[in-house]
Amino acid sequence: MKSRRQSCTDSGSESSEPDSRTPEKYETATRRRMAANARERKRMQGLNTAFDRLRKVVPQWGQDKKLSKYETLQMALSYIMALNRILTDTRRHNGPHRQWLDLQFDHVQPENYPCLMRYDSSAGEDTYVPPFSYQFDGHQVHA
DNA sequence: TAGGCCATCTGGTCCT
DNA sequence: AGGACCAGATGGCCTA
DSSP states (O other): OOOOOOOHHHHTOOOSSOOOSOHHHHHHHHHHHHHHHHHHHHHHHHHHHHHHHHHHHSOOSOSSSOOOHHHHHHHHHHHHHHHHHHHHHHHHTTOTTHHHHHHHHTTOOGGGOTTTOOBOGGGOTTOBOOSOEEEETTEEEEO
């Protein structure tokens, strides 16, 4: 693990201004700060693990350089929208795989994914309303 | 060398 | 009170 910066609390060095607290209180505060720093490091490591897992399932053009966090999120968004469009388009047409797709859809009910799916009842029960539009690579995309 | 990306620290806020 | 989460600040590493 890289240690980018040594904090006053982690290094144990003194602050420039004198501390009026008692040594006991100062020690308690220092211990709490160090514990909070450790928790924050662990939390960010968990977040980075999640980003790595996301990178593995998201398309990556060119394996030379790994996607940044921002790029990973944008790519995941585009990927989900693209897959969603494929599913909805295929559903709309009676293709040879329609029956198979319907079976798969039985496991993907909108009520299970309220954050991703939104249907406008006023526009008909099957009308998918994009929850948002977004930009990627400078292009405005309406999902 | 400048700019992008990242890890870490830190203080504030909210929640249990 | 203490933990989780967040955003700002800071500084290191890497690449064009």
